[in-house]
Amino acid sequence: MTDLKWEIEEFSDGSVEIKTLLRDEIVRRDLIRIPPGAGRDHYLHEFMYSIGRDYEARKEFQRKKLELQARIHDLKAKIDTREKPASPPILAEMLISLIAPEKTAQVQLGDLQEMFQKNVERCGEREARRMYWIQVTDSALPLLWGWIKRLGLFTFFVDYVRSKLGL
């Protein structure tokens, strides 16, 4: 039942020392006094049996604990390595939201994100991010031009040049 061994030493005062050994090493010492009227052998046997039962229960508990720890470790590793959903470059998105017309900025960002997701599936996140930047850079000039026109900077600049040249 168990890989425990016991050594029993009886003293002159009637007490008994029970040494519990595991692989020849003492792991527990109990000093007991056999109650009067109890059969010596039966009492000692019951005592050692209860130690053995506790030891087996503890061993089983340790085994289950280790099993659970291993499972937790595996799950943590899975969570850590789980792919995060790909997202387009934030800086590029900010650029678009800054210079695109208010009416269509969110729609354009949505379109760019939709294409980004398609590109992620087609050629991976790294390449998709590169393509996203290309899209944004291509769009930057027309957007910037529209932004300047909306702000009236161009008219301001022309008026300034005209006033300086006296036209």
Place this chain on the structure above:
Amino acid sequence: MTTLKQTEQVVMLAILRKQPDAYGVSIYEELEKRLNKAVPMATIYANLETLEKKGFVKSKQGQATAERGGRAKMFFEITGKGQMALNASLQQLDRLRAGVKLVGATT
């Protein structure tokens, strides 16, 4: 008569081809497929804005989807006035082209 720029023409033609699912991405992909070149999204939207102001195109907000980061689509369709303008503009080109022999032309 209102004239149309070439980019406006191609955007309108792409919208007609993609009806009833003409929105930014589908227009972009249609242009890329048919013209063999990528037209920047901003250029497409700039033209759509101009066309809408002229009353040639009308837009309608669609549903937001997760793949678009919760942002809605905007669907476009050509108005009757837009179709007439596009037709007139293409006919102008056809009239100009009629009888002209081009090197490398297949027809």
